[in-house]
Amino acid sequence: MAPGTSAPRRVLGVDLATAPARTGLVEATWDGGAWRLTGPYPGDDGSILERAAGAAVGLDAPLGWPDAFVEAVDAHHGRRPWPDGVDPVDLRYRATDRFVVDLDLGVRPLSVSSDLIGAVAWRAAGLMTALGRGRGRALARDGSDGIYEVYPAAALRAWGLLARRGERYKGGRVADPGPRALRQRIVADLAAGVVHPVGLDAGLAAAAVDSDHVLDAILAALVVTAALAGTTYLPPAALAARAAREGWIHVPVARP
Numbered sequence: 429m430a431p432g433t434s435a436p437r438r439v440l441g442v443d444l445a446t447a448p449a450r451t452g453l454v455e456a457t458w459d460g461g462a463w464r465l466t467g468p469y470p471g472d473d474g475s476i477l478e479r480a481a482g483a484a485v486g487l488d489a490p491l492g493w494p495d496a497f498v499e500a501v502d503a504h505h506g507r508r509p510w511p512d513g514v515d516p517v518d519l520r521y522r523a524t525d526r527f528v529v530d531l532d533l534g535v536r537p538l539s540v541s542s543d544l545i546g547a548v549a550w551r552a553a554g555l556m557t558a559l560g561r562g563r564g565r566a567l568a569r570d571g572s573d574g575i576y577e578v579y580p581a582a583a584l585r586a587w588g589l590l591a592r593r594g595e596r597y598k599g600g601r602v603a604d605p606g607p608r609a610l611r612q613r614i615v616a617d618l619a620a621g622v623v624h625p626v627g628l629d630a631g632l633a634a635a636a637v638d639s640d641h642v643l644d645a646i647l648a649a650l651v652v653t654a655a656l657a658g659t660t661y662l663p664p665a666a667l668a669a670r671a672a673r674e675g676w677i678h679v680p681v682a683r684p
Contacts, residue, residue, distance in 0.1 A: 441649025452645030
């Protein structure tokens with residue numbers, strides 16, 4: 429899946445967590461025929477920001493909060509009345525979260541305002557600020573500035589690599605080998621070019637089988653390569669302004 433003529437030739441995939449030790453970080457570089465994946469690399473903020481220079485970045489983390497939630501909390505913080513009749517669903521979910529649900533892929537994004545994923549969003553917000561500072565301006569959160577919000581599980585569904593509802597590829601221990609076996613199958617499919625041609629060396633492939641954080645970072649990078657090729661869902665015009673504020677999850681349209 430070749431990038432557009434003016435698109436970046438280097439991509440960073442980040443499975444963001446609250447702690448660097450649980451953060452997956454990989455790079456993908458276009459060599460004219462395939463994306464060559466390298467890593468994993470240290471997941472601290474300094475490493476992410478250094479490698480992000482000149483690259484398109486895929487962050488597996490919410491890049492914003494629901495408009496209704498922000499407005500309600502701002503009113504409450506300022507000792508103004510809590511908005512009358514505000515729908516709890518609007519407080520919990522962004523426009524992009526609902527869009528992903530409507531795709532009927534069998535996955536549902538976590539609520540950035542009411543689930544623990546919010547702590548990861550704090551870190552993402554700090555990284556977005558630092559990346560924007562490097563460019564001299566605040567960055568949009570819809571992918572138009574080269575920073576893409578991704579959702580690896582949705583990408584796996586769209587690509588047909590996570591077939592059954594309830595399949596778990598995250599975690600897995602000796603007593604529960606299912607997720608590891610599924611990661612092994614997914615990595616083998618990716619290496620075989622099921623999505624599009626990639627170069628995946630044995631070391632990185634083994635790391636992705638061992639760690640869902642590394643696999644999610646690989647998937648984050650590949651979603652960005654799809655976005656650069658124009659094969660992810662973009663915000664409808666009616667949601668464009670909200671997507672720039674709340675964030676927009678880039679989901680592949682389908683397997684090529």
